[in-house]
Each structure stands twice: as structure tokens, then as C-alpha cells.
Amino acid sequence: MRSDRSASAPMGLKIAAAAGLLFLHVPILLIFLYAFTTEEKSYQFPPPGYTLKWLAVAWDRPDVWAALGLSVRVASIATAVALVLGTLCAAAVSQTRFFGRETISLLVILPIALPGIITGIALRSAFSFAEIPFSFWTIVLGHATFCVVVVYNNAVARFRRVSGSLIEASMDLGADGFQTFRYVILPNIGTALLAGGMLAFALSFDEVIVTTFTAGQQQTLPIWMLEELVRPRQRPVTNVVAMLVVLVTLLPILAAYYLTREGDQVAGAGK
Amino acid sequence: MTTAVLFDKVSRHFGSVRAVDSVDLAVVEGEFFAMLGPSGSGKTTCLRLMAGFEQPTGGHIEIFGETAEGVPPYRRNVNTVFQDYALFPHLSILENVAYGLMVKGVGKEERLKAAEDALAMVKLPGYGTRRPGQLSGGQRQRVALARALVNRPRVLLLDEPLGALDLKLREQMQEELKTLQKSLGITFVFVTHDQGEALSMADRVAVFNDGRIQQLGTPEEVYKRPQTRFVADFVGSSNVLSPAFVKSLGYPARYASLRPEALSLGGGTGDVTGERKRVTGTVVATSFLGAANRVTVEAGGGTRIAAMVPASEALPEQGSGVTLSFAAHDLHLMDEAA
Incomplete structure (x- = not known):
């Protein structure tokens, strides 16, 4: 009796797990599929025909390149700023004792605990109060x-x-101090910084809410995509770009995964 | 005789806490100097002041005649063996030992050779390719020692280096450290809370309590002629006798220290020479310690006296009346006022 039960339970679990995974990943496959459809005004299933022409159309659209370029630049600089400030702050909070240490720790974490819309409104009113014109740097500040x-x-x-x-x-x-940082601290926190930096880059790259409030007329890639969806023509171009983003973000994540795994064993050995 | 480390009324206060309070000491070049005391007595803070991890809030420190205040740890010709060893987990054993030479810019071949030699000196040849995590506590201790000594410091500071080792290993390392210190001729400053360790290894001992030095002298002086009640009690668990009790035995009314091993059961017979003093009382406790038994006797007026009795002698019953005796010169009168 008991063994029958334990034999049937994994089957049910397998089906549930498969359903869950399909629910998560089939929509992504659909994005890939619609990148090759001949129907450009609506997402019709099954697609009436297949074509590669949207790849060429996307390649020739300057607005795609502008949005992609802006997103990459914003994410890179926001990540760089975050790596420097975040590391310094972590070092101060974890290595020393000073008045208000716990409070600072809480205040640093607050922006991610607050809804993005609050951060966005707060920054927007702060920028207009200080009469700072919206630019590339206001987006970077918001993301940082x-x-x-x-x-x-x-x-x-x-x-x-x-x-x-x-x-x-x-x-x-x-x-x-510098040698200690170079030879002792950095090898010990390097993989944590790599992981944190990649996560920061990914967060910045697909950020919509804060960007809406801190960008002027410029479009980052996610905002470009949102606006593209309401346009009636050339819809598959959005899918081509989305497909590209999936491929381009997946590769560094896999690379970092293997790098950090190896790093645990040999960090510092090659020096 | 050159002075290696000089403390002139050195204090280190943390807010209202006086971790180190007006300490004077002079460590002589080439000696094995122990700082002994319970936890929180200021001995480790003194060591950190020597290493440069702490700055004094008062007084003056000199290391080989040069002012040490404001000199960062990396500019002092002093190295430390840390209590938790503090080996770099991301480096191999050889790279750990060669670290000090690397940051000083010594060439790779030369520093690895020196590190190999240092590992051989602490009896760990061929362990260079391993990681700290792959070594036992005793081995890590030796690596920490090699990593400090490879820099040829003029003073080696050791912060309870044997605290984490088991008894047998600790005794073995005590002997090795002593031998190493004599052969290298480097000044060792050793922090410990274990009085046996301090007495057996050190040339001189400073006994700390509450941020102050209670007594500074050779192990024999500190053991046989304690100056304060604290030293008498902490170094070797001596019987500290009250002035009134001491007076009743025919001495001046001062605090006195009487070693448990100076006392014997009975009135004193056989080869006993010189004057003997006698104390009578009731046995309140006995405990077995291996080579000897400890007999605690209530001698009236709340005075309890512990005596070490060889295991070969018959143990008196608890509650029975006994006589203890000791040679009159074994009782040590302390300077501390009544």
C-alpha cells in the first residue's frame, strides 16, 4: 500500500512541475515565434506565414539602436557607480563601529524596499526643485x-x-591600505561584487518605472518597447529586439556562473 | 641590554572603560616576555598597542628607541601571531608565508625560497601547496608562526597562540616555541591567560588585572613572592590569608600567601628542618587531581586553606579534624596594606 502511494506521488509532482515550467517558459517561446511571423498588425496564432525580413527591418531602424545604446550606457555607468559606492558603504558598515551604523544600513536598503513609483516621484520632484534638466545623468542617478x-x-x-x-x-x-585591498579584500569579495554587479546591470537594463519619471524625451529599451506595442505597424520588430535581449543577457549570466564557480576553488592561485 | 619595547605610563581608554591604565614596562631585547591575566585585564590591548592596531590615549611607546605613536602597523618591524591565526583563505600555504615579502617587493623566486625555509623551520616542509582549510589547528598555528618569522621581525607578538590547541599539542608547542625563540634570538611578547604556560615559558612575566600591571618579575618571583592578593590567587591558586589570621600565627598583621603544596598533613615529622607552623581545622572537601589530592580545611574564623597532599598519602574523611603544618619561611607576607 505504502509503496504504491510513494510510487504514484512523484508522477503527479512531475506533471505539476512540467505544467509550472511550461507556464513560465512558453510565453518566451511565443515571443521568439512572433519574431518570424508575416502578420505585422496583430499577434495571430498560428502565424499565417514565416519570414526573416523583420531581422533586417530591426537592423535598419535607428530608434532601436538609440534605445539599446542608451540602455547599455545607463546600465554600465549605474553599475559602475553602484560598485564603488556599494562596496565602500559595505566596508564601512561591516568593518567599523560608529554612531548611527544600523540607521545607515537601513537607509541604504530603503530605496529597494520602497515601491519604484515612490522613488520615481521623489526623484522627479527633487530634480525639478533643484532645477536639474532631465538628461542621461538623471536616469543614471535614478538607477544608481x-x-x-x-x-x-x-x-x-x-x-x-x-x-x-x-x-x-x-x-x-x-x-x-591599498595593498591590503588589492591582495586580501578584493580576492575575498570579488565573486560577490561580480554577482552584485551583474544583478545591478540587469535591474537597470529592464527598469521602467523610475526611468519614466527621471528621463526626459530619451527612450531606454524597455520604454521603447512599451511605446512600440501601441503602434499598429511593424510589431514583430519588438519581438526581434526582445529575442536579442534574451540571448545577449543569457550569455553573460552563464559565463559568470561558470567563472564564479571556478573562482571559489582557485581565487588568487594564479597570482 | 637594549630595550625592545618601552611603555611609559601608557593608557588606552575606550570611553569610560580603562582597558589599559597607566602601564609602565620595558621588554628587553632577546627575552621571552609574557603578559598574563584574566580576560578583560588589558593584556591583549597592550599587545595591540605594540603592533599598532590601537593608539594610546595617554603615555608614550617606544620600539627600539623610536617613538611608536602614529606609526601604522605596516611600518613597524614587529609581527603578530593572531589568536585565530588569520591565515588568508584564498592563498596557498606557501603564498601565505611569502605574503609579507611579496608586499615588500621581494622577487618571486627569492620569497618562495624563504617561505619554504620558514615552513621547514616550523616542521611543515612540503605543505606549501595546500590551503589553510586543509590543515589542522596545530598546523595552522605553525603556518601563522612561519608567516610572521619569515619577515625577520625584531619583536614577535603572540596573542594566545596556543589557546585553541588540545593539551598535549599545547605542551609540545610550548617547548618548540621556547627552543625557536632561543635559537633565533628574537624578542617574544606572549599574551596568555594560562599561568602554567606563562611560568614555564617566559623569562619574565607581567601579571595584569583591570588594565594595570599587578606585578612584573621572573616566574619564580611572581610565583613565590606575590605582591598582591590578586597575583597570589591568580598565579597558582595560592591560599590568601587575612591579616587577622596571619597575626594569630605569630606574624605581623598583613595579607599573606601560602602555597597549597607547602602544606602537609600532620604536625610535621621526618626530615623537616627549621621552624614549623601548625594549623588545625575540619576537612570540608577533598578532590582528586591525579598526582595529588586537594584537601580543603576550614580553620576557624571563615578561613579556608587548601593543601596539596601526595596521592600516596591516606586521604582524611570529610568532617574529620586534621592538623596542617608548613615551614615558617613558606608563608609569604604581601606588601598590600590590610
């Missing part, structure tokens, strides 16, 4: 608010595992 949190969270967890005596040992053996 939550990118810092992601880097900080990753770094602070790792910093806690790097005991303070390692840093003291390095100084004791004759390394100054």
Missing part, C-alpha cells in the same frame, strides 16, 4: 539608487565572512 542596494547587499554579506583579523594580519605583514 537601487543598483547600490544590490551591490551593498552582496558585498556586506561577504564582508562579514572576511574576519577583521585578516585585514589586520595583512597590515601587520607590511601591506598598506
